[in-house]
Amino acid sequence: MPDRNAELLAADLAARRAAYDTGIAKYHEQHPEAGPHLTRAAIANCNLCDDDGYRGLHSCDHVDRTAAAARGSALVRAQLPPRKDQHR
Ligand SMILES: [Zn+2]
Numbered sequence: 001m002p003d004r005n006a007e008l009l010a011a012d013l014a015a016r017r018a019a020y021d022t023g024i025a026k027y028h029e030q031h032p033e034a035g036p037h038l039t040r041a042a043i044a045n046c047n048l049c050d051d052d053g054y055r056g057l058h059s060c061d062h063v064d065r066t067a068a069a070a071r072g073s074a075l076v077r078a079q080l081p082p083r084k085d086q087h088r
Contacts, residue, residue: 037061 017040024038042062043053051058 021040027038028034037038038053043049043051046060046062048062048064053060
């Protein structure tokens with residue numbers, strides 16, 4: 001027996017994705033200086049975000065900042081006084 005709710009949800013999702021792609025295409029027409037980070041291809045090529053371009057609760061710009069965050073964290077930690085439970 002076909003799952004009618006699943007069919008309706010799939011049709012709704014397809015319609016929403018089509019509307020999103022149309023909207024993004026229009027945005028890029030109006031803003032040629034904008035990068036391609038919102039396009040379906042950019043989302044598909046990114047390993048950091050989900051199928052909707054979100055990384056957790058935030059939209060993804062498809063840039064991996066793990067190394068930069070680790071360098072910044074190390075610089076901050078180097079400026080902090082030593083923890084009282086650790087002796088250098
Ligand atoms: Zn991404």
